Amino acid sequence: MTDWREWHEQYSDPVSSLSRRLRVVQRRLEDLLASGSIRRILSLCAGDGRDVIPVLARRPREGRPDTVLVELDPILATDAQRRAAEADVPVSVVVGDAGLAQTWTSVLTVDLLMLCGIGNIADEDIFDTVRAAPGLLSPAGVVIWTREAFNRDLRPQIRQSFEDAGFSEIAFDYEPAGYGVGVNCLTSGAPVSTLPERLFSFVRPPTPASGRVVAQPVKPFAPRCSR
Numbered sequence: 001m002t003d004w005r006e007w008h009e010q011y012s013d014p015v016s017s018l019s020r021r022l023r024v025v026q027r028r029l030e031d032l033l034a035s036g037s038i039r040r041i042l043s044l045c046a047g048d049g050r051d052v053i054p055v056l057a058r059r060p061r062e063g064r065p066d067t068v069l070v071e072l073d074p075i076l077a078t079d080a081q082r083r084a085a086e087a088d089v090p091v092s093v094v095v096g097d098a099g100l101a102q103t104w105t106s107v108l109t110v111d112l113l114m115l116c117g118i119g120n121i122a123d124e125d126i127f128d129t130v131r132a133a134p135g136l137l138s139p140a141g142v143v144i145w146t147r148e149a150f151n152r153d154l155r156p157q158i159r160q161s162f163e164d165a166g167f168s169e170i171a172f173d174y175e176p177a178g179y180g181v182g183v184n185c186l187t188s189g190a191p192v193s194t195l196p197e198r199l200f201s202f203v204r205p206p207t208p209a210s211g212r213v214v215a216q217p218v219k220p221f222a223p224r225c226s227r
């Protein structure tokens with residue numbers, strides 16, 4: 001099993017692939033918050049919350065969205081709580097299984113769903129989660145998601161699955177053999193009336209991709225989303 005606390009230590013190297021991915025996620029979140037349409041955020045498998053909390057801290061206090069982080073590991077959840085307290089950012093940290101709908105249905109719907117670092121789930125769970133995502137979101141809600149290339153690059157299929165589920169892609173940043181960060185906005189599609197009881201379960205980690213990782217510039221981004 002992956003030791004997720006040890007996994008987070010990769011962030012201590014500012015040039016690691018994970019740190020580069022983090023900066024993209026934060027930048028996209030910053031842009032979305034600046035658009036003023038995000039009032040409620042749900043982050044599943046949130047780790048220690050470092051993607052969300054520092055970005056919220058930079059926002060004016062009165063414009064900060066209500067934010068719920070769901071994390072299974074109690075130590076990482078405590079780290080997230082500490083980080084939020086130190087930044088004076090009010091977030092709710094739920095210690096629980098983010099794959100289970102009952103953990104977070106009470107906070108629905110949200111304007112932004114964060115699915116970052118959820119790579120250790122079965123392929124069919126990925127696509128089931130994307131299909132269910134509209135059911136968690138307000139109209140014109142947005143998903144920020146990440147996926148590594150791994151040894152079998154599913155990023156093209158995941159991007160397509162968002163389109164199929166009624167989302168438009170408003171940004172996709174990636175490194176060919178490294179991370180992918182997608183921002184997708186709900187623009188069409190039928191409402192999801194019932195959510196599955198379970199969206200996903202964690203399984204064995206996928207194999208890392210081979211090949212040279214080339215850093216990519218992050219292009220300017222003006223989120224526009226309507227339904």
Ligand SMILES: C[S@@+](CC[C@H](N)C(=O)[O-])C[C@H]1O[C@@H](n2cnc3c(N)ncnc32)[C@H](O)[C@@H]1O
Nearest residue numbers: 004045046047071072073096097098116117202
């Ligand atoms: C790859 S890390 C991503 C953390 C964070 N989202 C980030 O990108 O930095 C995956 C996280 O999911 C957590 N996790 C694993 N299974 C989970 C589950 N069933 N429910 C909630 N969190 C889970 C792990 O403890 C870990 O913190």
